[in-house]
Amino acid sequence: MIQTTAVIVGAGHAGLAMSRRLTDRSIEHVILERGEVAHSWRSQRWPSLRLLTPNWQTRLPGHDYAGPDPGGFMPAATLAATLAGYARHIQAPVRTGAPVHRIRAVPQGFQLRAGDDVLAARTVVLATGACARPAIPALAEAVPPAVTTLTPLGYRDPGQLPDGGVLVVGGSATGVQLAAEIRRSGRPVTLAAGEHVRLPRSYRGRDIFWWLQETGLLAERYDQVDDLTRARHLPSPQLTGTPDGVMTDLNSLTALGVRIVGRLGRITGGLAQFSGSLANTCALADLKMNRFLNRADQWATQTGLDGDLPPPHRFPPTRTDPRTPLELDLTSGQITTVLWATGFRPDHSYLDIPVRDRAGHIRHDGGVVTEAPGLYLLGLPVLRTRASTYIHGAAADTDALARHLHCFLGSSGTE
Numbered sequence: 382m383i384q385t386t387a388v389i390v391g392a393g394h395a396g397l398a399m400s401r402r403l404t405d406r407s408i409e410h411v412i413l414e415r416g417e418v419a420h421s422w423r424s425q426r427w428p429s430l431r432l433l434t435p436n437w438q439t440r441l442p443g444h445d446y447a448g449p450d451p452g453g454f455m456p457a458a459t460l461a462a463t464l465a466g467y468a469r470h471i472q473a474p475v476r477t478g479a480p481v482h483r484i485r486a487v488p489q490g491f492q493l494r495a496g497d498d499v500l501a502a503r504t505v506v507l508a509t510g511a512c513a514r515p516a517i518p519a520l521a522e523a524v525p526p527a528v529t530t531l532t533p534l535g536y537r538d539p540g541q542l543p544d545g546g547v548l549v550v551g552g553s554a555t556g557v558q559l560a561a562e563i564r565r566s567g568r569p570v571t572l573a574a575g576e577h578v579r580l581p582r583s584y585r586g587r588d589i590f591w592w593l594q595e596t597g598l599l600a601e602r603y604d605q606v607d608d609l610t611r612a613r614h615l616p617s618p619q620l621t622g623t624p625d626g627v628m629t630d631l632n633s634l635t636a637l638g639v640r641i642v643g644r645l646g647r648i649t650g651g652l653a654q655f656s657g658s659l660a661n662t663c664a665l666a667d668l669k670m671n672r673f674l675n676r677a678d679q680w681a682t683q684t685g686l687d688g689d690l691p692p693p694h695r696f697p698p699t700r701t702d703p704r705t706p707l708e709l710d711l712t713s714g715q716i717t718t719v720l721w722a723t724g725f726r727p728d729h730s731y732l733d734i735p736v737r738d739r740a741g742h743i744r745h746d747g748g749v750v751t752e753a754p755g756l757y758l759l760g761l762p763v764l765r766t767r768a769s770t771y772i773h774g775a776a777a778d779t780d781a782l783a784r785h786l787h788c789f790l791g792s793s794g795t796e
């Protein structure tokens with residue numbers, strides 16, 4: 382049995398940031414990682430993926446981007462290398478190849494099983510990521526067996542797909558990026574778009590993440606957000622981090638030759654049926670984008686920045702085709718692949734402690750699992766602020782949670 386004060390599960394950016402915070406407070410700890418540092422970015426992301434957040438925003442406690450292209454967008458492999466360098470720099474005590482398959486509560490804290498090892502710790506931080514599993518709708522089971530199905534976790538490049546048309550289900554960041562890439566490879570692509578978040582890549586000469594940060598939107602706290610459940614499940618914005626900084630929205634996909642259809646509602650007898658409310662869904666996304674741009678303009682005026690920025694403008698509304706098909710026969714041979722870009726879910730199945738709500742989510746208060754004192758959660762969307770969804774949000778989140786953890790150790794007499 383290995384004894385330690387704290388165990389962090391997962392050596393992604395969140396787990397590493399927490400390690401740095403615990404080291405700063407001289408709290409003995411170990412990070413258990415099933416693969417290697419930044420495993421998700423090495424093995425679960427497609428090679429052409431670039432971050433949709435600009436390089437200047439890829440910052441961690443004690444680490445700011447110092448490269449030559451702060452406004453650029455880092456490829457996934459560069460991020461993996463950056464995280465590995467960070468782990469070395471902070472001398473993170475990572476045990477690689479240590480998959481945690483069970484955590485249970487014991488009188489002195491927690492007992493963890495990782496591979497063949499058993500560990501005992503006073504506190505545990507779960508940092509195994511928000512995107513460990515693809516969220517695939519139940520209707521996926523009705524896809525005819527002749528059609529290949531895959532998820533973004535298994536997608537690598539268009540060359541791996543069988544010849545023929547591709548139905549991409551989901552119009553968020555992943556769906557629009559993959560639809561564009563597959564279409565550029567020459568294949569016919571249909572994208573089924575449900576509710577989505579449309580944002581321009583840049584506005585009035587500044588990247589959209591500059592606006593999201595400066596207007597204070599990303600700093601909104603979890604306990605101030607109107608509908609927290611909804612905020613935590615909001616689709617990722619339709620953005621890509623291409624070197625040329627272009628806008629990737631449904632209009633740009635249409636211009637590429639991607640056919641846009643409504644939300645996939647049902648598959649019956651091999652017939653995929655799409656919602657007829659695509660125009661409404663798009664109008665709503667346009668409305669919400671313009672609402673944010675209005676807020677941005679007001680903020681610019683109030684802060685006296687109007688003179689320094691190009692004038693306000695609006696983007697063309699999303700065009701939808703009234704002849705958009707409502708059905709697609711998946712047995713006709715036209716569609717040979719269905720790609721489920723329908724979101725991701727965390728995987729905390731290794732946690733054997735009754736702290737889940739009816740939907741199976743771990744109940745927590747800003748990352749503090751109050752029903753199991755000493756247990757913490759990290760790396761989930763809107764965990765403590767809207768910035769928690771993104772890499773840079775881990776700095777503030779780990780600062781707050783490490784302070785809480787430190788107090789917990791003090792109050793429980795283990796420090």
Ligand SMILES: Cc1cc2nc3c(=O)[nH]c(=O)nc-3n(C[C@H](O)[C@H](O)[C@H](O)COP(=O)(O)OP(=O)(O)OC[C@H]3O[C@@H](n4cnc5c(N)ncnc54)[C@H](O)[C@@H]3O)c2cc1C
Nearest residue numbers: 391393394395415420421432433434481509510760771772
């Ligand atoms: C396609 C995609 C694109 C994204 N793009 C951006 C972006 O541009 N900008 C941005 O800020 N964010 C982006 N994100 C969101 C966010 O940064 C990621 O979800 C991020 O990886 C979360 O970091 P993390 O450290 O919490 O989890 P992860 O990076 O997933 O790290 C979790 C670690 O835990 C390990 N692990 C899991 N289970 C176990 C176990 N049982 N035992 C031991 N180890 C385990 C994994 O191997 C992994 O190394 C993107 C996410 C996805 C999916």
